[in-house]
Amino acid sequence: MASETLTDTAAAPDGTDTTPERGLPDGVELARALEAILMVVDEPQSVVGLASAVGRPVKEVRASIAELVADYDGEPAADGTPRPRRGFELREVGGGWRIYVRSELDAVVRDFVHTQTPAKLSQAALETLAVIAYKQPISRGAVASIRAVNVDSVVRTLLGRGLITEAYTDSETGAIHYETTELLLTQLGINSLDELPPISPLLDDGRDGFDDVR
């Protein structure tokens, strides 16, 4: 039956959501409010940000998001009700949650959206980006000494693409230090720098400019 209120007939995580919810209109299920918000957002939304938007505890919002992920992924509900694997999915990328087309369907959707694909980064830009990602915050000079070439024009490209940003300027040397942005995480499809593949300390022989590679 089409219920008039927005109760979650099939996908209630458990029985706890039947109490009136703070910060949400009466009868509005948390999961439904979250999916409504996710329909209009433009940027990845953190659990904390979502929690404050709906006026609910972070823990509850986190659980509700997890349930939505399972729901869209087609996992059966807690009570065993089967659910279809949706054409879209909820992904945590770049520090927050957003709705994506499920990757199997990217080809179907491709013709429908005319997104402008930015030019591919050069090998030099990728390597510079990697150095900054692992050693941030880092000055241009320090990147240049690792790559053994001047990196100014490449740094400019990366700044222009919004993949890195100025973290701070050293008050003594005046050297600008760079760090990576959330946009980089988004473009890598990861959620935090912890997801970068580990890089070895190589030769940990304590030499200047070398021992601090992580």
Next chain:
Amino acid sequence: MASETLTDTAAAPDGTDTTPERGLPDGVELARALEAILMVVDEPQSVVGLASAVGRPVKEVRASIAELVADYDGEPAADGTPRPRRGFELREVGGGWRIYVRSELDAVVRDFVHTQTPAKLSQAALETLAVIAYKQPISRGAVASIRAVNVDSVVRTLLGRGLITEAYTDSETGAIHYETTELLLTQLGINSLDELPPISPLLDDGRDGFDDVR
């Protein structure tokens, strides 16, 4: 169960969709392809347009859409499986289908939008607006290449604020060209674009489309 392929376990309209589907990758359910497309499109999509995109008969697409509407509205599946009433809905507006926030959740989303939107334009938005003002009509891609950043979200903001509008769509490339509105003139306190102060190129480095800046 989480099936690997995109089969519609709960929401199959009836038994007719089990035959291999033309125009879609193997194992992709029509409804899943449609909801993927509908999740990313900005404009309402006609049934005919959708049908040609997925390479399926209009009649089938129409039935699948009707089933999606019922699905999102929380009507039980044909086999009686209960389904939640989603926070979003599929509505036909102006001859096309698009996903909207379910109206019962307007208040929640309104609060969210209100707290999320800054009252002032960002520096990025102002610069993009300035580029459009001086080079209109101009496509998003052309603005992006001048600004060397992705401007999609900023252009959306400016459209939303009524400071720019769509001038025309290039019939060859399909690129939408934007121009500024009367509202911008009002905000700047001028009567016509001719009153914009002339800017002289700092560096006439032959950058494409740079010499014709007024």
Next chain:
Amino acid sequence: MATPPDATIEVTDGADAALAPPTDVADAPSGFRVSVADFDGPFDLLLSLITKRELDITEVSLSAVTDEFISYLRQLEGADRLDEASEFLVVAATLLDLKIASLLPQGELVDAEDVALLEARDLLFARLLQYRAFKQVSAWFAERIAAETARHVRSVRLEDRFRQKEPELRWTTSLDDFAALALLAFTPRELPSVGLDHLHAPLVSIREQAAHVVGLLRSGEPLTFRQLIAGAEQKGVVVARFLALLELYRHAAVSFEQLEPLGELTVRWSAEHWSDENLVNLGADYGQ
């Protein structure tokens, strides 16, 4: 920012690397081969051998490698090969460090410790290894970015009913400010270069050094490198002047003559058409 956890890339052996290098060094399709007394093979393999410490870098004649590299660069054409060239440059620059060190006049101008440092083989190994690790991990970046570019995120125009609930726009930009913003937006992005004077060793402009060198050479008389760096008190100036010469060489403004490896380097003005405007873009690759 988070610290990435330690250790899985095995850099000493590319074949076992947790992250496969972009190209297998053994069959790298690179066109540049090094052929010197002790070694014959692709440039990348040279790097690979050095990282395995199977070849002592100091036994490779750097001038021979440099010569081959420069003649290879001369043949390069088209954007496709730019990446290749820049990749070589990274390694070549490291190798060149030693050559530059030997070009520097010995004596009171150069800190003996600096030369010792530059000549420290282990440091070179360390830098090559480090570079190699970042080069390998950059392949992961390329893959992830390519994969993510194919994804589609929901990003649609806000519905009108919500649009109206946005806070009213506060416009604070004057007409002049607006024009200034336009100018800013149309200006190609430059990196800010504030505060460099505070640096212990101030940065040296390659462009300025090029102007100096052009002034000295244009009269027609060839000069030796030693003469060109006479009076330069900082190592940075010497290096910048050397790089300026390479840049001028690239613009066919000068030619070099060196009768034997590590011998006297004679520089001759060879530009047919030269305008000082050429200096404007000189050293642009170095962001000066």
